[in-house]
Every structure is written in structure tokens, then in C-alpha cells.
Amino acid sequence: MKEFKFLLAIWKANLQSVMEYRASFLLQVLGMMANNFIYFAIWIIFFNRFKEVRGWGIGDMYVTFGVLASAFGLVSLFFGNAFNLSDIISKGRLDYYLSMPRPVLLHTISSRMISSGMGDFTYGFISYALSGHFSPDGLARFILGTLLAATVFAAFLILVQSLAFWLGMMSNFTNLALNAMLSFGIYPITIFDNYAKFILFTIIPAAFMGAIPAEFVRSFSWQVLMELLIGAAVFLFMAVAVFRLGLKRYESGSAIQTEV
Amino acid sequence: MPAIEVHQLQKTFQSKRKAAGLGGSVRALFKPEYNSIEAVRRLSFQMEAGELLGFIGPNGAGKSTTIKMLTGILYPSEGEAKVLDFVPWKDRQKLAYHIGTVFGQRPQLWYHLPAVDTLILFGKIYEMDDRDVKLRISQLAEAFEIQDLLETPVRKLSLGQRMRCEVAASLLHRPKLLLLDEPSIGLDVVAKQHIRDAICRMAQEENVGVLLTSHDAGDLEALCKRVIIINHGQIVYEDKVSNLKRKYLTTKMVEVRYAEEVPAGFSINGVEILKVGHYGVKLRFNTTQTPVDSVMAHLSQAGEIVDITISDPPLEEVIAKIYQEAALTPVPSPAPQRTGAGGRRV
Numbered sequence: 001m002k003e004f005k006f007l008l009a010i011w012k013a014n015l016q017s018v019m020e021y022r023a024s025f026l027l028q029v030l031g032m033m034a035n036n037f038i039y040f041a042i043w044i045i046f047f048n049r050f051k052e053v054r055g056w057g058i059g060d061m062y063v064t065f066g067v068l069a070s071a072f073g074l075v076s077l078f079f080g081n082a083f084n085l086s087d088i089i090s091k092g093r094l095d096y097y098l099s100m101p102r103p104v105l106l107h108t109i110s111s112r113m114i115s116s117g118m119g120d121f122t123y124g125f126i127s128y129a130l131s132g133h134f135s136p137d138g139l140a141r142f143i144l145g146t147l148l149a150a151t152v153f154a155a156f157l158i159l160v161q162s163l164a165f166w167l168g169m170m171s172n173f174t175n176l177a178l179n180a181m182l183s184f185g186i187y188p189i190t191i192f193d194n195y196a197k198f199i200l201f202t203i204i205p206a207a208f209m210g211a212i213p214a215e216f217v218r219s220f221s222w223q224v225l226m227e228l229l230i231g232a233a234v235f236l237f238m239a240v241a242v243f244r245l246g247l248k249r250y251e252s253g254s255a256i257q258t259e260v
Numbered sequence: 261m262p263a264i265e266v267h268q269l270q271k272t273f274q275s276k277r278k279a280a281g282l283g284g285s286v287r288a289l290f291k292p293e294y295n296s297i298e299a300v301r302r303l304s305f306q307m308e309a310g311e312l313l314g315f316i317g318p319n320g321a322g323k324s325t326t327i328k329m330l331t332g333i334l335y336p337s338e339g340e341a342k343v344l345d346f347v348p349w350k351d352r353q354k355l356a357y358h359i360g361t362v363f364g365q366r367p368q369l370w371y372h373l374p375a376v377d378t379l380i381l382f383g384k385i386y387e388m389d390d391r392d393v394k395l396r397i398s399q400l401a402e403a404f405e406i407q408d409l410l411e412t413p414v415r416k417l418s419l420g421q422r423m424r425c426e427v428a429a430s431l432l433h434r435p436k437l438l439l440l441d442e443p444s445i446g447l448d449v450v451a452k453q454h455i456r457d458a459i460c461r462m463a464q465e466e467n468v469g470v471l472l473t474s475h476d477a478g479d480l481e482a483l484c485k486r487v488i489i490i491n492h493g494q495i496v497y498e499d500k501v502s503n504l505k506r507k508y509l510t511t512k513m514v515e516v517r518y519a520e521e522v523p524a525g526f527s528i529n530g531v532e533i534l535k536v537g538h539y540g541v542k543l544r545f546n547t548t549q550t551p552v553d554s555v556m557a558h559l560s561q562a563g564e565i566v567d568i569t570i571s572d573p574p575l576e577e578v579i580a581k582i583y584q585e586a587a588l589t590p591v592p593s594p595a596p597q598r599t600g601a602g603g604r605r606v
Contacts (some may be wrong), residue, residue: 002387009384017372100385101356106499135603211322248335251273252328 006102007110014113025115032119040065040127043186044056056188062131064214067142068185070124071149071209075157076117082157086164086174090139092252100166105158133218135160141220145213148228150209155235156181158243165246177204185210205235261345262468264307264330269339271300271325271493299325302339309436310467314484314501316474322493323473323579324363327441330471331361331492344436358387360430360468364442367422368429369414375425376410379432386433392398393432400428404458420451427455431462444479458483477572481505489582497582508578513571514555515542517562526560544573 018025043065047058075082088094088108094236097108128134128142161175164170184206200207208231216224275295280290302320307313316321321435328334330343332352341348346355362368369378376397383393404424417425427443439460444452460483463470472483480487480501487504488543489497497504517540526536528543530550535542545555559565 009381013373013377013381014372016377021371095328095333095366098352099331099356099361099368101353102385103353153372173606250334251305252325252334259319 003103003106007106010107010110011113013082014111018113018115025118029119029122032116033123036065036069036120036123036127047151053188054190056190059132060188060214061186062127062216063133063142063217064188064210065186066124066127066131067145067149067213067217069120069127070146070184071153071213072108072182073117073119073121074146074150075116075154077121078113079113079154080114080117082109082154082161083114083178084171084225085109085158085161086170089164089246089250090169091160094101094182094247094250095252098250104247109154109158128217132134137220138145138217142217143217145228148232149209149213151232151234152205155232155239156205156209158239159235162239162243162246163252165249181206181209186213201231205231208232208235261309262306262342263309263311264305264471265342266306266326266330267304267340269303269326269340269341270337271322271329271334272298272337273299280286292561299493300329300336303490303493303495305488305498307469307471310463310469311486312463312470312472312484314472314474314479314480314487315490317388317490318475318488321490323490324441325493326490327361327471327473331359331439332356337515341517357433358436359436360433360435360437362423362426362440362442362443364423364445367414367426369422369425371415372413374411374413375406375417375429378414379410381428382429382432385504388433396432396434400431403462404428405454418451418454420447420454423447423451423455424458427459431466431468434466435468437471438463440470440472440474442475444474444476452476452478453482459483462528469493477578491583503580508581509572510548511573511577512547513542513544513551513561513573515567515569515571516540516559516565517567518562519566523562526562528555531555531558557579 030057032210040061043061044058047053047061051057081088085108094104094108097104097111100107124146125142128139157174157178161170161174163173167173181204184204187210189200189211191196197207200211208228212224212228212231215221216228273296275297276288277293278284279297299320303322303326315323315326325334329336330348331340332348332350341415343355344358346358348355369375370381379397379400380393383390383396385393388396397410401410404427405425406421406428409421409425414422423443427440430438440459443459444455447455458478459470462468463483470483472479472536484501484596485499487497487499488495499507513534519539520542521538522536526541527533528545531543531545532543533543543555570577
């Protein structure tokens with residue numbers, strides 16, 4: 001409860017910060033929605049031509065893309081610094097968070113709001129509404145699925161970016177990992193063989209961000225829910241453990257910083 | 261109980277070594293070599309509660325690294341330290357409730373928000389009561405004369421105004437100890453004076469201990485009662501500031517401007533003439549050998565004085581003298597190798 005109050009205060013400050021530039025905020029939100037639509041148009045054209053890929057149709061794509069976009073948006077909005085954690089570590093900018101009486105990781109990742117995340121988050125719900133799978137209980141599952149997908153996504157970002165404690169500057173690698181997660185997350189999971197699927201549940205856990213939550217949204221299943229819960233818990237645990245281990249190696253720095 | 265107890269504290273960094281050029285970069289890729297750099301070497305000292313202690317030294321001396329270990333930001337390689345009875349790197353969160361920190365080069369105020377919003381956020385972070393936060397903000401606003409600045413976005417404040425807000429923010433939760441790392445860096449004379457006065461007043465009124473690192477002798481004189489000088493991660497001098505001044509600040513620099521041209525062959529016994537211009541002279545003398553009165557008398561006799569500035573030698577000179585006495589030759593350049601203000605470790 002104590003940490004939740006603290007998070008609310010940080011998020012409020014983040015919102016105040018992005019609202020300082022209202023025009024930019026609105027442009028980024030609308031721009032990201034347009035961007036998502038243009039990206040998804042290629043799948044609409046594809047499924048117009050082929051109808052189904054190993055049992056996977058355009059409706060499934062709408063749901064999968066919806067969960068993925070909303071989960072991405074959620075992390076961007078509430079834990080925006082998860083995207084540049086490696087930069088913060090390698091440039092010694094953890095000092096600020098370490099000098100405060102709060103959990104370092106939580107404080108760090110929640111201290112930035114990426115405005116365009118609002119566009120992704122909203123677009124995800126629109127995509128789900130257009131999928132043909134919409135129902136009130138489906139919406140509840142969509143929200144839960146998105147929350148769990150966002151947990152895995154944030155955990156994956158933290159895991160990869162925490163490698164900066166050992167390897168130093170690695171923003172190119174983290175971009176690569178981010179793109180892999182998003183690209184594999186949107187592909188129909190039926191096209192992958194078992195080896196590829198193993199990778200999508202472990203090294204690049206894109207299945208937990210797209211296909212599995214989408215399956216849960218389409219129809220309730222205890223097994224899929226447990227898969228999602230266990231996946232989220234395991235990746236979150238690993239992310240926190242690796243970050244804490246890395247923190248002991250943190251070397252700070254003296255690069256002049258001009259803004260928070 | 262001492263506020264800070266440090267015993268044989270040590271911090272060693274591993275630094276990658278690379279030969280110059282592309283070839284060096286390629287070799288380092290396949291066969292990296294590392295150097296060990298001792299940023300802090302077996303450092304031991306104490307600071308009493310409520311004491312005002314200056315911690316000075318050149319770039320790369322280990323000042324910032326020491327402060328970062330004392331706040332729990334860095335883990336030491338060896339040694340022990342207790343700050344307000346907490347081991348900083350083990351009890352970081354608990355300790356943070358009782359100390360305030362200001363890193364001159366790292367702002368803590370949110371750049372796009374007015375300072376008051378960050379102060380309110382800090383109130384939540386330090387779990388303060390909302391009414392208490394309001395009361396405290398008005399106290400600090402008065403002490404630091406920032407009433408008119410609080411509602412302006414931080415990005416629109418001058419450096420001096422921002423630093424006043426930064427120091428005020430670090431005192432919001434009524435810390436028992438304030439750790440200031442180069443708080444006056446980049447500030448003009450007036451802004452420095454503002455900050456020093458406010459810190460001094462708050463430290464006295466609230467019995468806050470202050471550990472200050474600085475390059476500026478003025479900060480030391482204005483704020484600190486005791487000084488520790490470090491170089492290469494080791495203490496080379498530790499004494500009261502009054503003793504340091506008595507012992508080392510014995511030289512005065514004088515710049516004089518006259519209404520008429522300076523007489524030809526201008527000289528004063530026991531005084532080193534550094535520069536003679538058409539209307540002005542610059543000189544230096546040792547106050548233990550040549551009385552100030554006699555120098556002033558000679559200067560007045562030479563013509564009508566329109567302006568005069570008397571100053572102490574820069575702190576760097578004093579430190580250099582201390583290094584000479586300690587038979588430690590300061591190594592000028594590879595400052596960026598450590599966590600000092602000079603640059604990022606490589």
C-alpha cells in the first residue's frame with residue numbers, strides 16, 4: 001500500500017510533466033494510433049489474400065495486436081524508464097534513485113511517462129473491439145491478459161537492460177531485443193515449430209506478450225491463465241533478481257546530467 | 261555518537277585499457293586488458309553530529325566516490341563505514357530518510373515541472389504529512405528566498421536559482437546530515453553567497469551536520485569548521501579551517517588601480533611585483549614577513565588609489581603547498597579515471 005501511494009504520486013508528477021507540452025502530448029498519442037493502423041494494414045491486406053494461416057485468421061490478429069499494443073502502451077505510460085534502463089545504468093544516473101528511500105528499480109522505471117504509450121494503449125482496445133471476439137467477459141479477460149503481458153514485457157526489458165551492469169553501454173542490443181520481442185509477438189504462433197516456440201517462451205518471451213494472452217481473451221481456460229500467471233511471476237522474479245545482482249556492480253559516474 | 265565513522269574504506273574500479281586507434285580498439289575487442297584504479301585508499305575519518313566538515317581535493321581525488329559510498333550509492337571494495345549508525349550500502353533506504361544529498365552536477369528537481377511540484381512529490385517519497393509538507397515548503401522558501409521561484413518550471417530558472425531550490429529540496433524531510441557534492445559548481449559570486457548563507461543558517465537553526473566537497477576555498481571558509489584534504493584517495497591534511505588559514509593562507513594578492521600613471525621603477529621591499537601596467541599594479545606578499553600596514557602605506561604613497569582588491573591565493577595553491585609538504589606530487593591529468601567532477605571513468 002505504501003509503495004502504491006508512492007507510485008500514484010510519481011505517476012501524477014509524470015502526467016503533470018507531459019501535460020506541460022499539451023500539443024506534443026496530443027500529437028504523439030494520435031501519431032502513434034495512426035502509426036499502429038498503418039502497420040496493421042499490411043496484415044489486413046495479407047489475410048484478405050490468404051484468409052487463414054494454419055488456423056489463424058484476421059480476428060486472431062486483431063486480438064493479438066490489441067493485447068500487444070495495449071501492453072506496450074501500459075509499460076510506456078507507467079514504467080517508461082524500462083525502455084532506457086541500460087542508458088541510466090551505464091551513464092551513472094541511478095545515483096538519484098539510490099539516494100531516495102524507495103525501491104530503486106520501481107522508482108527508476110516509473111519515473112518517466114512516454115506520451116505515445118497512450119496511443120498504443122487506446123489503439124489496443126480499439127483493435128480488440130474490431131476483432132469480432134468482443135464480449136463483456138472477453139473485455140475483462142482482455143484487461144487481465146494485457147496486465148500480465150505488460151508484466152512479462154516490462155520484466156523482459158529490465159532483464160535485458162540490466163546486462164548493462166556487466167557489459168556497459170548496450171543500447172543497440174536492447175533495441176534489437178525490443179524489436180525481436182515485438183516482431184515475434186505479433187506473428188501467428190501457429191507458423192512456428194517446437195524449437196522456435198521454445199525460444200518464444202524463454203529467451204524472447206514474445207508468446208507471453210501476444211499469442212498466449214490473445215488465446216486467453218478469445219476463450220477462458222484455467223490452463224492458459226496459469227501459464228500467463230506463472231510466466232509473469234517467473235520473468236518478474238528473474239528481472240528483479242538480475243537487477244539486484246547487477247546493482248552491486250554499479251559504478252556510478254560523473255557525466256553531467258541536465259535533466260530528470 | 262559520531263554522525264560519520266569511516267575506517268579503512270577502499271574502492272577499486274576496474275578500468276578497460278586500450279591502445280590508441282582502430283587497431284587498438286580491435287585488439288581490445290578480442291583481448292581486453294584491465295587496470296585496477298584505487299579511487300579511495302584506506303580512508304579513515306570521523307565527523308561529529310552537527311559538524312560542518314569540508315572535504316576537498318582535486319578532480320579524481322576520490323571525494324565523490326567517498327560521498328557515494330557514504331550514501332549507499334556505491335559498494336566499497338573493502339573497509340567499514342557507519343553514517344548515523346547505519347551501514348550505508350546495507351541500510352540504504354533507512355539511511356535515506358535521515359540524510360539529504362545534493363550532487364551539483366545531477367539535478368534532482370524535475371526539469372519540466374515547477375520546483376514546488378517536485379517538493380510535493382518528495383513529501384510523498386519521504387512519507388511526510390501533507391500539512392507538514394506545506395509548512396516545510398514555506399519555511400524553506402523563506403530561508404532560501406525562493407518564494408517567487410517555486411511556481412516557475414525548473415527549466416526556466418537560472419543555475420543559481422535552481423541550486424537554491426535543489427538545496428531546499430534536500431532539506432525538506434529535515435535530515436540530520438547533509439551531503440553536498442560541489443553545490444556551488446558553475447555559480448557566480450552572488451549565487452554562491454546566497455547558497456552559503458542559506459546552508460549556514462539552516463545548519464545552525466536545525467543542527468544539521470554538513471559534509472561538503474568543493475573546489476572553492478570560499479565554500480570552505482564560509483561553511484566549514486574543519487577540513488579534510490584528500491588526494492589519490494588518501495587524506496593528506498586534516499585540521500580546523502582556522503588552523504589551515506593561519507598556517508597556509510599567509511600570502512595576499514593585491515591589485516591596485518591608480519588615478520594617475522604608476523611611477524617608473526615601482527617597487528616595495530619584501531613584495532613580489534607580479535605585473536605593472538600604466539594605471540595599475542598587481543603584487544603578492546607574505547603577511548608573516550611583510551606587515552599589511554606597511555604595504556598599504558607604500559601603495560598609498562605611490563598615488564591616488566581608485567580601486568583596490570585584496571585576495572587570498574587560490575585554494576589550488578594552498579593544496580599544492582600541502583602536497584609538497586606531504587611529499588606527494590599531485591598527478592594532474594588522468595582525473596577522468598575516477599568519479600570526480602573531471603569526467604566519466606573509462
